[in-house]
Amino acid sequence: MVGRFLLIVLTLGLCTFVVRPEMFEAVFQPFTQNDAPAIYTQTSLLRLTLSHLALVACAVLASTIIAVALGILVTREFGREFLPLARTIASVGQTIPPVAVLALSVPMMGFGAAPTLLALFLYGLLPIFENTVTGLTNLPPNVIEAARGVGLIRRQRLWSVELPLAFPMILAGIRLSTVISLATATIGSTIAAPTLGEVIIAGLLTSNSAYVLQGGLVVGLIAIIIYEVFSSLEHSAARRLGFQMDA
Amino acid sequence: MIQIENLTKRYGSTEVVRGVSLRVRQGEIAALVGTSGSGKTTLLRMINRLVEPTEGRVLIDGEDASGIQPHLLRRRIGYAIQGHGLFPHRTVGQNIATVPHLLNWSNREIDARVDELLHLFQLDPAQFRDRMPHELSGGQQQRVGVARALAARPEVLLMDEPFGALDPVIRAKAQADLLELQKKLGTTLVIVTHDMEEAIALGDHIAVMDKGRLLQYGTPKDLLTQPADDFVESLIGSAERPFRLLSLTTVADLAEQGEATGATIARTTNLRDALAECLWRGVDVLPLDGGGVVTLNALRTSGRGLAETQGEVN
Ligand SMILES: Nc1ncnc2c1ncn2[C@@H]1O[C@H](COP(=O)(O)OP(=O)(O)OP(=O)(O)O)[C@@H](O)[C@H]1O
Ligand SMILES: [Mg+2]
Numbered sequence: 001m002v003g004r005f006l007l008i009v010l011t012l013g014l015c016t017f018v019v020r021p022e023m024f025e026a027v028f029q030p031f032t033q034n035d036a037p038a039i040y041t042q043t044s045l046l047r048l049t050l051s052h053l054a055l056v057a058c059a060v061l062a063s064t065i066i067a068v069a070l071g072i073l074v075t076r077e078f079g080r081e082f083l084p085l086a087r088t089i090a091s092v093g094q095t096i097p098p099v100a101v102l103a104l105s106v107p108m109m110g111f112g113a114a115p116t117l118l119a120l121f122l123y124g125l126l127p128i129f130e131n132t133v134t135g136l137t138n139l140p141p142n143v144i145e146a147a148r149g150v151g152l153i154r155r156q157r158l159w160s161v162e163l164p165l166a167f168p169m170i171l172a173g174i175r176l177s178t179v180i181s182l183a184t185a186t187i188g189s190t191i192a193a194p195t196l197g198e199v200i201i202a203g204l205l206t207s208n209s210a211y212v213l214q215g216g217l218v219v220g221l222i223a224i225i226i227y228e229v230f231s232s233l234e235h236s237a238a239r240r241l242g243f244q245m246d247a
Numbered sequence: 248m249i250q251i252e253n254l255t256k257r258y259g260s261t262e263v264v265r266g267v268s269l270r271v272r273q274g275e276i277a278a279l280v281g282t283s284g285s286g287k288t289t290l291l292r293m294i295n296r297l298v299e300p301t302e303g304r305v306l307i308d309g310e311d312a313s314g315i316q317p318h319l320l321r322r323r324i325g326y327a328i329q330g331h332g333l334f335p336h337r338t339v340g341q342n343i344a345t346v347p348h349l350l351n352w353s354n355r356e357i358d359a360r361v362d363e364l365l366h367l368f369q370l371d372p373a374q375f376r377d378r379m380p381h382e383l384s385g386g387q388q389q390r391v392g393v394a395r396a397l398a399a400r401p402e403v404l405l406m407d408e409p410f411g412a413l414d415p416v417i418r419a420k421a422q423a424d425l426l427e428l429q430k431k432l433g434t435t436l437v438i439v440t441h442d443m444e445e446a447i448a449l450g451d452h453i454a455v456m457d458k459g460r461l462l463q464y465g466t467p468k469d470l471l472t473q474p475a476d477d478f479v480e481s482l483i484g485s486a487e488r489p490f491r492l493l494s495l496t497t498v499a500d501l502a503e504q505g506e507a508t509g510a511t512i513a514r515t516t517n518l519r520d521a522l523a524e525c526l527w528r529g530v531d532v533l534p535l536d537g538g539g540v541v542t543l544n545a546l547r548t549s550g551r552g553l554a555e556t557q558g559e560v561n
Contacts, residue, residue, distance in 0.1 A: 146332030148297055150345050151321035164336045241335045242381025
């Protein structure tokens with residue numbers, strides 16, 4: 001209850017700040033030097049926030065589709081032999097620093113949002129894939145047995161039993177990817193992708209801590225809010241299934 | 248009717264079911280008993296092709312099960328397992344409706360069937376239809392599991408230790424309810440249990456399995472009076488045999504001409520209960536429904552007689 005209230009307050013605060021950052025000028029003034037401006041105004045904060053979110057949403061959506069599809073594939077009878085291979089690929093994807101993906105893809109894709117999207121997409125795959133596989137392989141055996149026993153065919157078992165039961169787990173993977181992507185997206189601004197990273201980078205270039213703080217704060221708040229919303233979705237999904245979960 | 252002919256299942260080189268043949272007639276209950284790992288579940292699951300036999304065949308009403316597509320076969324055969332296996336994300340009503348839904352019944356038919364079954368299992372539809380499985384007690388979950396298995400009116404019902412998770416009191420009640428229901432519906436029932444007590448209480452025939460082999464297939468009386476070997480006998484527990492035998496014979500068999508005072512007892516009362524009744528009332532003679540009596544002497548003699556038959560067999 002308190003958590004929900006706090007979440008609403010945070011969300012309202014974030015919205016206000018993003019729409020009317022100048023209202024908070026006094027707050028950031030102490031972090032500036034030499035009369036530098038306290039609030040970043042080169043690009044509207046609202047526009048940056050929205051495009052940041054859009055970038056993350058697209059990337060996570062793409063990761064989700066591919067990772068869940070892969071997760072389903074390697075947990076089917078015919079795909080089981082690909083499981084180790086798929087795991088390796090996804091893990092390797094995770095170990096390449098996103099900066100390296102940017103650096104490598106700029107020559108091919110040019111500056112802007114596209115390379116960032118690619119990096120976020122690759123980065124988001126592993127958590128969702130791992131969680132999908134875990135969710136689909138740790139189903140209660142007697143429920144699966146019953147699903148076969150009543151005469152559901154494979155496809156029906158997948159859609160109407162396995163995926164719904166694995167859903168909270170998959171959702172947890174998506175949450176993880178989203179939060180990672182929210183933070184990672186900021187580096188996209190080094191290659192001119194319109195993200196909140198722009199504010200941070202501007203701050204770093206002009207030694208203006210107020211900018212760095214603003215950018216960081218907005219990204220952090222969004223991450224917290226999205227994390228909490230996802231968590232409560234997972235909990236209610238799990239509760240519906242009767243799973244005991246620690247609050 | 249289920250005919251199992253020379254059924255064998257091998258995993259690699261281990262035979263977990265070895266050449267089992269048996270027949271369960273229409274409307275009968277066959278109980279599969281045996282120690283853990285004796286192949287009961289495997290045998291049961293070969294009937295609805297959850298496990299494919301290595302050798303032999305299963306005929307359902309004369310039709311070779313291997314010629315029916317597995318999912319279609321399974322929709323014709325009810326299947327209830329230990330721990331009920333209810334779909335945790337579906338309501339009680341949706342769980343019960345699973346097979347009718349797969350068979351494309353109309354919504355009206357399905358709703359009516361769900362309510363009918365809930366009534367049958369003493370669960371108020373208004374109260375239980377929309378609950379989630381985790382909001383039920385163990386006994387209620389188990390009943391919903393059986394209701395789901397019976398939803399599409401299968402002629403054959405397979406049960407794998409359906410009462411295993413229930414405490415003894417609920418369990419006895421669940422067994423009694425199942426018996427009554429099975430009589431009413433005329434379903435052919437194969438039930439796996441590792442509890443001989445349960446097998447005797449439920450089975451018209453009992454199949455005793457050990458290490459994948461069928462040691463004996465017979466009526467409870469056959470098993471009690473003529474156990475095929477030491478293993479069967481040990482499973483029955485020889486000490487309780489005379490007592491169990493008493494519970495298999497009704498007083499109608501011992502009825503004599505005569506008169507007696509006191510309340511009459513049903514002719515279907517078993518000897519064990521009649522004996523208890525005599526001792527309880529402190530009388531030597533009990534009057535029967537529809538005339539005639541049974542004497543304490545006759546009860547005692549038959550008890551001793553049964554015990555001696557057992558002695559001879561040994
Ligand atoms: N898929 C499998 N692969 C290999 N061995 C198996 C498989 N399924 C069962 N077995 C083996 O077959 C034997 C019989 O198993 P089954 O489940 O039929 O026994 P059960 O009589 O039902 O035992 P319980 O009373 O413990 O349920 C066991 O030794 C088991 O380990
Ligand atoms: Mg078993």
